[in-house]
């Protein structure tokens with residue numbers, strides 16, 4: 001049995017990190033990845049001469065172990081990047097996270113006064129009283145006051161996610177939406193005084209903040225995941241690409257075989273252990289015999305939001321006034337200008353734009369490339385950011401599991417699924433999809449390491 005591999009399902013950041021840790025400790029490891037390349041959401045898509053990214057992705061962390069591992073792996077290839085974000089709103093550009101200065105200078109005076117009073121009211125009330133049922137709406141009102149919440153967040157969140165902030169768990173606002181910059185600053189001073197900056201980060205309930213320096217490479221984040229894959233192989237692991245996992249077979253609480261389809265053929269691997277990084281609800285549905293009813297019900301309750309990406313190669317050195325821009329009245333909610341990330345773009349003098357259209361897989365835009373391209377092009381022309389003639393190529397690519405949707409009470413369903421994996425004698429689950437967590441790459445990697453450590457402990461016991 002010891003010669004059987006540990007099978008890792010998925011070769012995104014979490015799966016690759018788990019593979020790096022296990023192979024370093026001498027375990028035989030096989031990664032099964034559905035795509036024809038590693039990296040998952042961080043792996044980008046190679047089209048003609050360029051790599052279009054989902055996002056794009058930048059690397060940042062204050063966790064010393066992850067930072068050390070990635071900087072060692074990448075050496076000089078890692079280049080610093082200066083992120084600039086603008087929100088187009090009321091015909092004005094606002095910086096994000098919202099700054100007090102922008103709010104004061106760019107909103108009409110009566111709105112500023114109203115917003116200021118509302119912020120002070122909600123902020124003060126929030127220090128002494130909390131509602132019985134917290135939602136993202138109650139949290140955002142506390143962070144920003146009702147006026148700014150209604151102006152900047154309510155309609156935007158509803159458009160992007162398809163549900164209102166009142167239908168979100170408070171965890172969504174707490175973990176993902178930065179507070180007004182002055183409040184963040186106070187937080188940093190407090191953490192600094194407690195000497196809690198630059199300590200090893202915890203993955204449970206991690207609150208995502210862009211801290212530490214930002215990095216990318218001239219080929220984008222995909223070069224980082226490519227090197228992680230090479231490291232797994234160098235340390236003796238195997239990566240099977242174009243390998244779609246379909247079944248996870250078990251006897252009671254022990255997984256013994258993974259089934260997958262590669263080149264139209266169903267294949268099986270007997271395994272000593274398994275680390276899942278696939279969407280946790282989908283992995284549960286692959287388990288045979290099928291888990292108990294309440295586990296299946298919990299799996300059905302978790303939902304993901306999808307993204308359709310439209311990538312454009314544009315004959316212009318740069319198109320946007322910042323590296324990212326957010327819009328509220330267009331087909332896409334966010335767009336990025338890859339030349340501003342220092343990417344090498346072919347031909348020279350051009351840039352790549354990536355527009356993100358959030359949707360459900362039942363929406364027409366999910367399956368209709370022409371609709372997506374036309375809508376994005378029309379909106380960019382309307383914004384006077386480019387002309388039709390400047391566009392050399394347009395491509396559509398997709399991410400079905402872009403965002404876990406933290407609906408109200410999702411925590412209970414997720415806890416049930418995590419308990420199921422905890423009870424497996426030789427199984428673990430990790431990563432953004434595997435733990436249904438709205439986290440960035442560094443936390444997905446850390447989760448991969450942690451799952452590898454927990455699995456090694458389980459295997460030693462059995």
Ligand SMILES: Cc1cc2nc3c(=O)[nH]c(=O)nc-3n(C[C@H](O)[C@H](O)[C@H](O)COP(=O)(O)OP(=O)(O)OC[C@H]3O[C@@H](n4cnc5c(N)ncnc54)[C@H](O)[C@@H]3O)c2cc1C
Pocket residue numbers: 009010011012013014015032033034035038039040041042054055056057058059060243244245246277278279307356399402403430431432433434439440441442444
């Ligand atoms: C638009 C966007 C922008 C982002 N920007 C940043 C950023 O700037 N910085 C940052 O740090 N993070 C960013 N993130 C978050 C980051 O992408 C994720 O945290 C990280 O990539 C998650 O890695 P993972 O391995 O957990 O999941 P994934 O990357 O989703 O990996 C899961 C893997 O499983 C594979 N898979 C799925 N089903 C099967 C199957 N049945 N059989 C075999 N394989 C399968 C998938 O192909 C995939 O490779 C962004 C995310 C999005 C959506």
